[in-house]
Amino acid sequence: MRQLFRTLPILAVIAALAVGLVAGPASLLAADHLDAPGLTPPGGDSRLDINDVYAFQSPANPDHAVLIMTTNPAAGALTGQLGFHPDATYEFLADTDGDAKPDNWARINFDPTDSSGQQAYRLKVKGNGPNISGVTGQLVDLDGQVKVTAGTFDDPFFFDLVSFLAADFDCSTASNFFTGLNTQAIVFEFPRSELSGTVGVWARTMLGDQQIDRMGRPAINTVFIPNNIFEPAGSEPSQRNAFNAGKPQHDQRDFRNEVVDTLEIFYGAGNPTVGTLTDILLPDVLTVDFGSSAGFLNGRRLADDVIDAELGLVTNGAVTTDCVSNDSAFSGTFPYLAPKN
Amino acid sequence: MTLRKILVVALLGVVALVGPGLLPARLGGTYPSGDRPVPDTVAALALFQSRVERDANAINLTVLAQLYARRSRETGNVEELASAETAVRAALAQKPNYGPAMLTLASVLAGQHRFDEALTTAHRAxxxxxxxxxxxxxxxxxxxxxxxxxAREAYSHLAGTPGSPGLAARMAHLYELEGDLEKAIRQTERAAAAGLDQGAVGEEAAWFQVRLGDLNFTVGKFGESDRRYRAALELLPGYWPALAGRGKVSTARGDFDRAVQFYELAAAVVPRPEVMVALGDIYSINGELRRARDSYATVEIISQLSPGVYDRNLALYEADHGDPEAALALAESGLEERRDVYGYDTLAWAFYRLARYGDARRAMDRALSLGTRDPQLLFHSGAIWLALGDNRSAITDLEAALELNPHFHPRYAEEAREMLALARSFD
Structure with missing residues (x-):
């Protein structure tokens, strides 16, 4: 009878742990969208994985600012880890005085999924404001001044991931890998007077005291932090997890060399532009003036082709596009994201 | 009748025995329980099949392959691995240096028991x-x-992976093979808890519970064993090894009716040889000979449908129920690729059935060389000692088997007791 489980494919299963939990589907799509070093999604749970952060002036109301974070690659379709993590805190952070330390924050906590498949949540802003309560899949609108929603949406990201991994952007075969995939998202709209002038914003996920993932600008971790296509595994140790757990206020100290290394591949060693660009890219926050409706590098709107912008910057004009543009039907009104597929 | 027709008849025969209320309500469906949902692999497969139709790029193909592999583990159906292999080879054709695809291929090959190819491919990954x-x-x-x-050397390079449940489970398996069952259980408990902490769901989470079910069964802790199999079923309803595990525990407790129910549920998911042999054994003991014969017949059919995957099961089946010469041939050819503890055990038992006790002893000694404490191994060893006239050694091994688990098998535990009595009377 002991033989019963000799051919239980212990190998295939353990291997699957290698491929699944360790480097499985989630890591293919993992965050920013590839920031964990192929071991597990940050924190081992794809719900803690931040895909993208957006910050823009509301197209429906120029007095309003909009912050969006998308999480959980493919909305957990591959990992089975659906929705938002009930023990995590999802945070928007803002630096208003230019020192890359958070001066303002908004924190969202979710309850476990209930029998109807929804999660109740509470959003709390620093200061004396009240908790805002909601349920996933529904819009919260407080007198038209503050709006919140959380749930499953079409993933707004567009990128030719296949070509990126091949380090070969061929316009004739380019396609948006993220078409048809969903994501979780939190959309938070508020009077922009709360964050006036030029501010730096970013998002992070916390489990207790531990920061699991964080993101400001698109693709910083993916492109600059080893290991990546420029500094593949084996060339030097990975710092992806360190980056995910890091704080913008320490980015120059901790990661300046990595960004410089990558930029020098294209600009040449000693080129002063490298230093200038590095100082733009680090600390990893989205700098935005909500008083302007302009897009990236002023914040990030949903349809902004950040990949093209960053490709041109990083490669010194050698590559200027991944030949993929937005194919999602965004809305000009809250919550702006396209509905889930 | 063609093989396929026989299979259909056999399957229908089995499935017809399953009453309406016995199948889990939503086999493989998705319903959240608290924050531990069951991954909907079928839906994910559909999503990525359509993505591949739209754009058969290397990533979509690799993810599709991984989903087929996951489905194969969930259902026990090794044929899904063939679909996985097709998809991932297509991915590698496009991107020959894509690491995740290479590793996926390696794991698919391992699942198909193509071990030499799996090893080469894993090294390349x-x-x-x-x-x-x-x-x-x-x-x-x-x-x-x-x-x-x-294996130790390879695992030692993974030691830096912090808190990895996968690594802990691998070490636990080595402890088990070396006979330190208590350590294996503790390590697996830790691995299971770490996995759940890290959000493991579905089959990945259920698998750890099944390992704990198996380990606890080996040491005769039926209550804990059954609890673990039940926990596995909570994590993945219809998970066939957990259903079979509950059948095994019911058998050990003497509740044959319940055992049959569980085994039939498992067989309805997938009529794997382990399950069909167990069913056949219980039917035999109950005197339901036609059903026993049908169950045993399925073993040969299934083994032929997936050549190489079930050879070890088939060898033991042939040794115990069929043609010992066939058992020997299968055991010897199996050893060419797999010279592990259970490969030698299978060979030893085939020799035993052919009354080649000297050869059996040599093979059994190889099987026991790590010190594995497994009632099946110890029973086989004791039987061989008895046949060789070494009553003392027979008593030692048979007592050890029964001390670990006095009900390790519905038939052979009893045989072990009879042999023990015999050995004691000779001694």
Whole structure:
């Protein structure tokens, strides 16, 4: 009878742990969208994985600012880890005085999924404001001044991931890998007077005291932090997890060399532009003036082709596009994201 | 009748026995329980099949392959691995240096028991991308083929992976093979808890519970064993090894009716040889000979449908119920690729059935060389000693088997008791 489980494919299963939990589907799509070093999604749970952060002036109301974070690659379709993590805190952070330390924050906590498949949540802003309560899949609108929603949406990201991994952007075969995939998202709209002038914003996920993932600008971790296509595994140790757990206020100290290394591949060693660009890219926050409706590098709107912008910057004009543009039907009104597929 | 017709008849025969209320309500469906949902692999497969139709790029194909592989583990159906292999080879045709695809291929080959190919492929994956932990799979294949030192060496390179449940489970398996069952259980408990902490769901989470079910069964802790199998079923309803595990526990407790129910549920998911032999054994004991025969017949059919995957099961089946010469041939050819503890055990038992006790002893000694404490091994060893006239050694091994688990098998535990009485009377 002991033989019963000799051919239980212990190998295939353990291997699957290698491929699944360790480097499985989630890591293919993992965050920013590839920031964990192929071991597990940050924190081992794809719900803690931040895909993208957006910050823009509301197209429906120029007095309003909009912050969006998308999480959980493919909305957990591959990992089975659906929705938002009930023990995590999802945070928007803002630096208003230019020192890359958070001066303002908004924190969202979710309850476990209930029998109807929804999660109740509470959003709390620093200061004396009240908790805002909601349920996933529904819009919260407080007198038209503050709006919140959380749930499953079409993933707004567009990128030719296949070509990126091949380090070969061929316009004739380019396609948006993220078409048809969903994501979780939190959309938070508020009077922009709360964050006036030029501010730096970013998002992070916390489990207790531990920061699991964080993101400001698109693709910083993916492109600059080893290991990546420029500094593949084996060339030097990975710092992806360190980056995910890091704080913008320490980015120059901790990661300046990595960004410089990558930029020098294209600009040449000693080129002063490298230093200038590095100082733009680090600390990893989205700098935005909500008083302007302009897009990236002023914040990030949903349809902004950040990949093209960053490709041109990083490669010194050698590559200027991944030949993929937005194919999602965004809305000009809250919550702006396209509905889930 | 063609093989396929026989299979259909056999399956219908089995499924017809399953009453309406016995099947889990939503086999493989998705329904959240608290924050531990069951992954909907079928839906994910559909999503990625349509993505591949739209754009058969290397990533979509690799993810599709991984989903087929996951489905195969969930359902026990090894044929899904063939679909996985097709998809991932197509991915590699486009991107020959894509590490995740290479590792996926290696794990698919291992699942199909193509161990030599799996090993080469896993090494290539490791070279392509050391982040992926391909050395873990390398180690697993080496364990399967009996190179335990090589496995340790491969696993040692993974030691830096913090808190990895996968690594802990691998070490637990080595402890188990070396006979330290208590340590294996503790380590697996830790691995299971860490996995759940890290959000493991579905089959990945359920698998750890099944390992604990198995380990506890080995040491005769039926209550804990059954609790673990039930926990596995909560994590993945219809998970066939957990259903079979509950059948095994029911058998050990003497509740044959319940055992049949569980085994039939497992067989309805997938009529794997382990399950069909167990069913056949219980039917035999109950005197339901026609059903026993049908169940046993399925073993040969299934084994032929997936050549190589079930040879070990088939060899033991032939030794116990069929043609010992066939058992020997299967055991010997199996040893060519897998010179592990259970490969030698299978060979030893085939020799035993052919009354070649000297050869049996030599093979059994190889099987026991790590010190594995498994009632099946100890029973086989005791029987061989008895046949050789070494009553003392027979008593030692038979007592050890029954002390671990006095109900390790519905038939052979009793045989072990009879042999023990005999050995004592001679001594």
């Amino acid at each position: 490791q070279q392509l991308d050391p982040r992926l932990g391909a050395l873990g799979l390398v180690g697993d294949v080496l364990v399967a083929t009996g190179d335990y030192e090589g």
